[in-house]
Amino acid sequence: HLDVIEAAEPSIHAFLQVSGDIAREQADAFDAKSAEEKAAMPHLAGVPIAIKDMIVTKGIATTAASKILEGWIPPYDATVIEKLKAAGMPILGKTNLDEFAQGSSTEHSAYGPTHNPWDTERVPGGSGGGSASAVAAFEAPLALGTDTGGSIRQPGALTGTVGVKPTYGGVSRFGAIAMASSLDQIGPVTRTVLDSAMLQEIIGGHDRRDSTSIPEGPRPMVAAAMEGAKRDLKGFKVGLVKELGGEGFQPGVQARFDEAVRLLEDMGAEVVEVSCPHFAYSLGAYYIIMPSEVSSNLARYDGMRYGMRVMPPAGVPATAANMMAYTREAGFGDEVKRRIILGTYALSAGYYDAWYGSAQKVRTLIIDDFNKAFEQADVLISPTSPSTAFKFGEKMDDPLAMYMNDIATIPANLAGVPAMSIPAGLSDDGLPTGIQFIAPQQRDEVMYKPAAALE
Numbered sequence: 009h010l011d012v013i014e015a016a017e018p019s020i021h022a023f024l025q026v027s028g029d030i031a032r033e034q035a036d037a038f039d040a041k042s043a044e045e046k047a048a049m050p051h052l053a054g055v056p057i058a059i060k061d062m063i064v065t066k067g068i069a070t071t072a073a074s075k076i077l078e079g080w081i082p083p084y085d086a087t088v089i090e091k092l093k094a095a096g097m098p099i100l101g102k103t104n105l106d107e108f109a110q111g112s113s114t115e116h117s118a119y120g121p122t123h124n125p126w127d128t129e130r131v132p133g134g135s136g137g138g139s140a141s142a143v144a145a146f147e148a149p150l151a152l153g154t155d156t157g158g159s160i161r162q163p164g165a166l167t168g169t170v171g172v173k174p175t176y177g178g179v180s181r182f183g184a185i186a187m188a189s190s191l192d193q194i195g196p197v198t199r200t201v202l203d204s205a206m207l208q209e210i211i212g213g214h215d216r217r218d219s220t221s222i223p224e225g226p227r228p229m230v231a232a233a234m235e236g237a238k239r240d241l242k243g244f245k246v247g248l249v250k251e252l253g254g255e256g257f258q259p260g261v262q263a264r265f266d267e268a269v270r271l272l273e274d275m276g277a278e279v280v281e282v283s284c285p286h287f288a289y290s291l292g293a294y295y296i297i298m299p300s301e302v303s304s305n306l307a308r309y310d311g312m313r314y315g316m317r318v319m320p321p322a323g324v325p326a327t328a329a330n331m332m333a334y335t336r337e338a339g340f341g342d343e344v345k346r347r348i349i350l351g352t353y354a355l356s357a358g359y360y361d362a363w364y365g366s367a368q369k370v371r372t373l374i375i376d377d378f379n380k381a382f383e384q385a386d387v388l389i390s391p392t393s394p395s396t397a398f399k400f401g402e403k404m405d406d407p408l409a410m411y412m413n414d415i416a417t418i419p420a421n422l423a424g425v426p427a428m429s430i431p432a433g434l435s436d437d438g439l440p441t442g443i444q445f446i447a448p449q450q451r452d453e454v455m456y457k458p459a460a461a462l463e
């Protein structure tokens with residue numbers, strides 16, 4: 009994989025840093041284990057993995073693709089990294105993303121964009137375009153991503169990879185750089201559904217260091233994926249979300265999705281239409297709640313604690329407040345600043361109830377929609393993203409067009425339910441499309457069965 013990385017990186021730029029020496033050391037340590045020791049380890053033991061640079065790695069620089077964290081070397085490992093190390097999985101390096109995971113194309117990285125291996129003039133999606141491209145280009149067999157509004161699933165759809173956002177709280181967020189804490193979740197990026205199941209079983213489970221972690225054992229996801237591979241879905245009810253599809257979705261994306269629905273029916277699944285009327289407000293609620301949490305979480309980058317510090321120029325008083333202002337002006341990119349401003353406004357006195365309070369009420373209505381839908385179906389489906397990979401620059405001057413990419417993925421984050429995207433075939437333009445499966449809270453295994461069946 010290190011050789012493939014060397015050959016592919018000039019045209020892909022999936023990695024911000026390759027940790028070849030560390031990976032080799034870890035691989036050697038695994039090789040040196042006895043056969044009995046190896047047999048007691050998880051299925052993926054010894055398989056290397058790439059890590060989105062939004063997850064902290066002890067001794068390996070972690071930037072969140074922001075200038076403000078340049079040069080910061082974390083003194084600790086995220087819980088998921090500790091688990092990968094315990095599973096004997098070598099760490100190939102840190103992958104590119106939109107700065108602080110804010111974006112849908114990886115163009116907002118302070119270190120230049122990642123290219124889509126299917127067409128290097130196109131974006132790989134975002135924010136986790138680096139992890140998705142690394143897996144799609146065979147630079148890494150597996151990767152980790154983070155998903156706040158679709159950053160694992162939408163790049164999955166645009167690069168023809170599998171991406172899973174587990175139930176909120178199902179995988180520890182300790183050591184995941186916080187974007188919007190009530191929405192953030194770490195999850196697998198892989199080439200097959202079974203790989204994701206194995207990886208999620210390794211990284212999941214309760215963690216006392218994350219207060220939102222669910223105190224419950226891992227779900228039987230590998231067993232569900234193996235069951236699904238038998239391609240028998242008799243007795244399984246699939247809910248087609250009426251509001252997620254049709255108008256606004258590229259015809260080629262919709263066509264592949266419709267074919268996937270027919271395949272599910274052919275395997276015995278019963279497909280029913282379900283309505284989630286409040287999904288129409290999910291993007292609006294997300295773009296209040298998410299920036300509010302971003303503005304609060306990113307307050308910690310103050311020039312005191314991490315990475316860069318910019319002192320005021322001569323003539324400007326060298327106060328702490330001025331130092332912070334100059335550091336943040338130089339350290340944050342435009343999209344991050346836009347969201348900090350939006351969030352600060354939404355949370356300010358007098359506006360809190362009108363904006364943040366209303367958005368939280370909408371969130372409750374969306375959760376109610378899910379609860380009702382899951383009374384009618386075991387799993388919900390939709391296209392993952394309304395379009396295939398777009399060209400660089402196409403949506404950079406139009407934040408709203410960029411935000412529309414996540415129309416189908418955001419509801420799952422707002423409700424905390426698990427969701428995954430798997431490849432659904434190529435659109436008429438020759439580019440990958442994705443189908444999304446959504447399962448009830450803490451029932452992650454339920455989506456693995458039909459996903460593995462369709463694969």
Ligand code: GLN
Nearest residue numbers: 109111155156157158159
């Ligand atoms: N694209 C979405 C955003 O810009 C989702 C980001 C994410 O999931 N981290 O907010």
